[in-house]
């Protein structure tokens with residue numbers, strides 16, 4: 034009998050309970066033993082829930098999770114610091130850990146990885162990047178045989194849903210965000226998604242694994258999608274293109290560049306076909322070439338499915354340990370370079386056209402807003418121009434032409 038301790042019984046936790054129940058026989062036939070949930074930790078044991086669990090299984094006391102019957106702890110809470118401490122304590126008690134919590138993995142990646150090795154326990158987090166898409170396991174396999182030079186992805190379903198709907202239905206940002214919230218595609222407080230922090234955390238995990246060196250949250254440049262408007266979408270459509278929020282990390286000599294930003298993508302290129310709440314991750318290895326992964330980036334069952342794949346790998350002892358590299362990589366973000374779409378809100382001052390002319394290749398529109406396509410320019414140079422114009426983040430929208 035394999036005992037599971039579940040931390041959290043929200044969307045994903047319920048999915049874990051449901052799939053474990055539905056696939057009980059298939060799991061037993063593969064693993065030759067039962068997999069059974071022993072305890073479930075929640076904040077409020079009296080809360081009304083949409084799922085029935087056996088009597089006495091819910092607890093609000095973490096010590097119950099450390100029971101000797103529990104072999105694997107599945108962490109699917111929405112909490113950061115307290116759940117991080119739970120993971121540490123569980124690892125120190127010899128429990129294997131599976132988590133979907135990208136905030137924890139991103140913030141404490143190296144530390145938790147080392148602790149798992151020290152304690153001889155598994156630490157898997159497939160669901161933390163790309164939800165239901167199995168991408169970290171193939172990435173870990175390929176780093177053995179390849180130098181990974183690039184990882185890229187559409188990593189946030191909320192942003193992709195908003196951008197797809199603005200694009201297809203010619204709606205403005207606020208209207209689509211409201212609908213996304215009503216349909217459950219966006220949280221009541223959507224800032225972590227639309228400002229790009231969620232994508233940044235996933236890129237931090239992907240980039241550290243892929244490039245085999247520590248790339249922290251602070252190493253990644255960040256632009257979100259919360260300033261985009263219907264005017265931008267109309268301009269982008271005229272260029273036979275669409276727009277996606279992309280996280281991208283690239284090897285540059287002994288260093289890396291890493292950025293999360295909206296990118297303008299030709300309608301006939303691959304990422305343009307990733308729509309709605311779907312996610313996609315691509316990486317390039319020197320031997321395998323480019324690999325692309327596509328699927329549901331979130332949701333109860335896809336995410337729970339990824340978690341239970343990790344659980345199977347732990348039980349079958351087929352997971353990889355210590356796959357974080359220890360290369361010291363320099364941050365070369367000053368090398369980020371390309372052609373950009375820049376729209377600025379009307380700004381007073383006669384100097385504006387002059388300042389913009391330093392970077393502009395083509396004026397796309399001039400009227401209510403000024404929008405330009407820049408020459409091939411360093412991103413830092415564009416930030417200099419924005420500073421010179423005295424623009425705050427909510428007074429411009431910037432997107433790179435994807436190459």
Ligand SMILES: NC(=O)c1ccc[n+]([C@@H]2O[C@H](COP(=O)([O-])OP(=O)(O)OC[C@H]3O[C@@H](n4cnc5c(N)ncnc54)[C@H](OP(=O)(O)O)[C@@H]3O)[C@@H](O)[C@H]2O)c1
Pocket residue numbers: 040041042043044045046074075076077078080108109110111112115116133134135136160161164330331332333336
């Ligand atoms: N939802 C997705 O599609 C998805 C996809 C990929 C990854 N994830 C990640 O998976 C995790 C869970 O997401 P979710 O959507 O299932 O969240 P959720 O629906 O908000 O559920 C969170 C659960 O965690 C419990 N909880 C929160 N803080 C706790 C604490 N300090 N101690 C004990 N229990 C605590 C809550 O207890 P109560 O029920 O008592 O309030 C609740 O059951 C998050 O880290 C998220 O980033 C989610």
